[in-house]
Amino acid sequence: MSKTSERRKKQREELLTVAESMIAAKGLAGLKTRDLAQRIGVANGAVYNLVEDVDELVLRVGSRTLARLDAAVTAVEAAGDASPVDKLSRIALAYCDFAAENTGLWRALFEHRMQPGKDVPEWSIAEQKELFQHIHGPLVALFPKRSAVELDVLARSLFSAVHGIVALGLEQKFVAVPLDVLRREIARIVRAVVNGIVLEEKAEA
Amino acid sequence: MSKTSERRKKQREELLTVAESMIAAKGLAGLKTRDLAQRIGVANGAVYNLVEDVDELVLRVGSRTLARLDAAVTAVEAAGDASPVDKLSRIALAYCDFAAENTGLWRALFEHRMQPGKDVPEWSIAEQKELFQHIHGPLVALFPKRSAVELDVLARSLFSAVHGIVALGLEQKFVAVPLDVLRREIARIVRAVVNGIVLEEKAEA
Numbered sequence: 001m002s003k004t005s006e007r008r009k010k011q012r013e014e015l016l017t018v019a020e021s022m023i024a025a026k027g028l029a030g031l032k033t034r035d036l037a038q039r040i041g042v043a044n045g046a047v048y049n050l051v052e053d054v055d056e057l058v059l060r061v062g063s064r065t066l067a068r069l070d071a072a073v074t075a076v077e078a079a080g081d082a083s084p085v086d087k088l089s090r091i092a093l094a095y096c097d098f099a100a101e102n103t104g105l106w107r108a109l110f111e112h113r114m115q116p117g118k119d120v121p122e123w124s125i126a127e128q129k130e131l132f133q134h135i136h137g138p139l140v141a142l143f144p145k146r147s148a149v150e151l152d153v154l155a156r157s158l159f160s161a162v163h164g165i166v167a168l169g170l171e172q173k174f175v176a177v178p179l180d181v182l183r184r185e186i187a188r189i190v191r192a193v194v195n196g197i198v199l200e201e202k203a204e205a
Numbered sequence: 206m207s208k209t210s211e212r213r214k215k216q217r218e219e220l221l222t223v224a225e226s227m228i229a230a231k232g233l234a235g236l237k238t239r240d241l242a243q244r245i246g247v248a249n250g251a252v253y254n255l256v257e258d259v260d261e262l263v264l265r266v267g268s269r270t271l272a273r274l275d276a277a278v279t280a281v282e283a284a285g286d287a288s289p290v291d292k293l294s295r296i297a298l299a300y301c302d303f304a305a306e307n308t309g310l311w312r313a314l315f316e317h318r319m320q321p322g323k324d325v326p327e328w329s330i331a332e333q334k335e336l337f338q339h340i341h342g343p344l345v346a347l348f349p350k351r352s353a354v355e356l357d358v359l360a361r362s363l364f365s366a367v368h369g370i371v372a373l374g375l376e377q378k379f380v381a382v383p384l385d386v387l388r389r390e391i392a393r394i395v396r397a398v399v400n401g402i403v404l405e406e407k408a409e410a
Contacts, residue, residue: 110376111316153382153386153390156373157393157394160369160370160372160374161366161394162366163369163372164365164367164368164370164372165362165365165366165369167365167368168361168364168365171315177358181358185358185362189362189363189398191405192397192398192399192400192402193401194401195397195400195404195405196396196397196398196400196404197393197397197401199400199401199404200396200397200400
C-alpha cells in the first residue's frame with residue numbers, strides 16, 4: 001500500500017470513529033460536516049473524499065454498530081444447552097440490552113433514510129440480513145416443516161415485534177416502563193408467540 | 206367571544222391544518238416556521254402567538270392524528286359479534302391500515318421529541334393513553350383474573366409488538382414485505398401472543 005492510501009485509510013477510520021461518537025452523543029441530527037472536518041483536521045470538502053456522501057458515512061457507522069450487535073448476540077448464543085425458545089428469548093434480551101446501552105447508535109440504524117432517489121447499497125442490506133441468521137437457527141429447530149420463505153417471514157415478524165417493544169419502551173414513549181419490566185415482557189412475548197404458533201400447528205395437523 | 210379571539214382561533218386552526226399537510230407530505234423535517242407564516246399570511250414571529258412553540262404545534266397536529274386513528278379503530282370495533290381475539294386482530298389491522306394511509310403523520314407521532322428539558326404535557330399523555338382503552342376491553346374478557354396493572358403492561362406490550370411489525374414493514378427497512386403479507390403476519394402474531402398467554406395461564410393453574 002502506498003503512503004498516500006495508507007494515510008487515507010487511517011483518516012477514513014478516524015472519520016468513522018468521530019462520526020460514531022457524534023451519533024452516539026446526539027443522534028443523526030448531531031452529525032455536522034464542519035465539526036467532522038475540524039475534528040479530523042481536514043478541510044470541509046475533504047470529508048467527502050474519504051466517504052462518498054453523508055449516506056455512506058451513516059451506513060459505515062451503522063456497519064460498526066451492527067458488528068457489535070452481532071457480537072453481543074453471538075455471545076449469548078454460546079450457551080449451547082438452551083432450548084430453542086430460551087435461545088430466542090436470550091437473543092431478544094441481548095438485543096434489548098444492546099439498544100439500552102447504545103441508544104443513539106441503535107436509533108440511527110432505524111432513523112436514517114437515504115437521500116431522495118438513492119437506494120440502500122447492497123453491502124448494507126446484506127449486513128442487515130446477517131442479523132436474522134441468529135433467529136433462523138432456533139426457528140428451524142422449532143418448525144422443521146416450514147419452508148425457508150415461511151421462516152424468513154416469521155423471523156422478521158418476531159424481530160419486528162421485539163424491536164417495537166424495545167423501541168417504545170426505551171423511548172419512554174406511549175409506554176413508560178422500567179428496564180427490568182421491559183426485559184420480563186420481552187421474554188414473555190417471545191415465549192407466547194412461539195408457543196402460540198406451536199399450538200396453531202398442532203390444531204392444523 | 207370577541208372578534209379578536211375569534212380571529213385568533215380561526216388562524217390557529219389554519220396554522221394546524223397547514224402544519225398537518227406539511228408533516229403529511231415531508232415529515233417533521235418539512236415543518237418550517239417561515240413557510241408556515243407565509244402560508245397563513247402572518248409575520249414569522251406571529252406563528253408563536255398562536256401556539257407556544259414547535260413542540261406544541263407538533264403535539265396539536267398529533268392530537269388530530271390520534272383522533273382520526275381513534276375513529277378508525279372505533280369503526281372496526283362496532284362489529285359486536287367478534288371474539289376477543291378477533292377484536293384485537295381487527296384493531297391491529299386497523300392500526301396497520303391507518304399507518305399505511307397516513308405514514309407521514311403517523312411517523313411524526315413517534316419521531317417527535319420535546320426540546321431538551323421539556324416534558325410532554327399532561328394533556329398529550331392523556332390522549333396517548335386513551336388509545337390503549339381499545340385494547341383493554343378484549344384483554345379483560347380474555348384474562349379476567351389479571352389485575353388492571355398487569356393488563357396495562359400486556360396492552361402496552363401487545364401494542365408495541367404490533368407497532369414494531371407495522372413500523373419496520375412500512376419503512377421497508379430490514380423487513381421488506383408487501384402490505385397483504387404484513388396484514389396476515391399481524392393477525393397471526395396477535396393470535397399467537399394471545400393463545401400463547403392463555404396456554405401459559407392454563408399451565409400455571
